[in-house]
Amino acid sequence: MPPAPHIAVLGAGPAGSTAAAHLARAGLRVTLLESRPFPRVKVCGEYISPAATSILESLIPPHELAAAGARRITRMVLEAGDHRSTWTQPTPAWSLSRAALDTLLLRKATEAGAQVLQPATARRVTFADDCVTIELTDARTITCDIVIHADGSGRHDPAGPVPNAPALLAHKCHLRIPPGTHAEDPDTITMRSCSGAYIGTIGVEHGLATCALVARRELSRTHPSTDAIVQHLWPAFRPEWRTTPWKSCGVPRSRPIMPGHPRSFRLGNAAGAVDPVGGEGIGLALWSGAELAHHTATLARLATLTTRDQLNSLHTTQHQLHRSYTAQLRLRLPACQLTAWTLMRPHLVRALWPFALVPGLSFRPFYRLTGKAAPASP
8 A cells, every 4th residue: 555645734823723623533654843932922803703613623523622621702892982782692612722732733733643843943944845844943954745834924825825914913912901990701702893993892611702903003103012002992991901922914905816836735824814803813723724625645655656647636626726715705704904993983883883783684694604603782
C-alpha cells in the first residue's frame, strides 16, 4: 500500500486544528505547525456563531466545553445610547476564550494523530510540481505533499496574504466587571453601537468578560490610549476593570482567494474574511476546517497518481472548496460589512430602532444571511 500523503498545516487556530483533526482521523499524515506556545491570547470576540455550534460540538462535546468554562449564550443585547433591547437566541451559541478554545482544539488534533511542532514558524514555503518544502526559522526543513494555510493571512501562499480593511483596527482585552454596574448576564452577548466603532462584550470562563472593539483608525490618533477610546464610547467603562493588556491588529476583509499553487490550500481568514460581527470569524474557521474533511478520500489517493494527475486532482479539489467558500461568503460578506457599517452609526441605529422591535424584522435578516436560525422577538 502506498504511503499516506503528508499534509502540513500552518496555524493551530480553529481552522488549522479542525482540519488537522479530521485529516488525521482519516489516516493521513498531518504535521501541524504553530508559531506560538499555547495558551495564547488572540484578538477575537470569543463568540462562536450558532451556525458553527454543531461543528464545534462534533469535535469537543458539550460537557468538555462546559468543563473548560465555556458559557451557553442564549440572549443578545443591542445598545445605542439610551436605547437597549434584548432578544432571545433560539439556537444557543458558545463563548470561550481563544486561549482555552485553541488549546482544546489542538488537543483533539493531537489525539487524532497529528504531529504538532510548537513553537515552529515557517520562514519560507517553496512549491514544486512534486512536493512542497517548508523552511522553519530554526533551520529545520519539512517536505510534504500539501500545505494548508490556516494562519489567518495566507502570507506563504503564492496568491499572497488576505488584505485588511484599511480604515479599521480591532482591539481586545478581558474585563472583570463589578456587580451592579449594568453588566451583562453570563448568558448574554452585548453589542454597543458607537460613533465610528462598535463594542462587543461577552462572558467567558473564570468570571471574566471579553471586550472586543472594532474602531476606525482615526480614533487611535485622537485618543491617548485604547482605554480612553472605550471610555469615550462607553462611558460606564472603567480602565480598572481590565485584567489583561489590550491587544490590537488589523481587520481582515476579503472575498474568497483562490490558492496560488495546486499543492496549496487556504482555510479560515486566509481563505476569505468577513467583518468580525456575529461570531462569523470562528464560525467560518470551524466550517472550513470541517469542509476540507469532505475531500479526504481524494487526498488519500494522491500517492497512487502520477505527478501530473496529482496536480490535476488537487486543482479540482481546490475549485470545489473555493466554490463552497464562495457560497458561504456570498451573503455573509455583505451582511457582516453592512451590519458593521450600521453599528458604527448610532444615529442610524436609533432611527431604525422601531423597525428592529417589529416581530419578523429585528435581527432576522442578518441571522438568515449568515446561516443562523432567525432570532426570536425581543
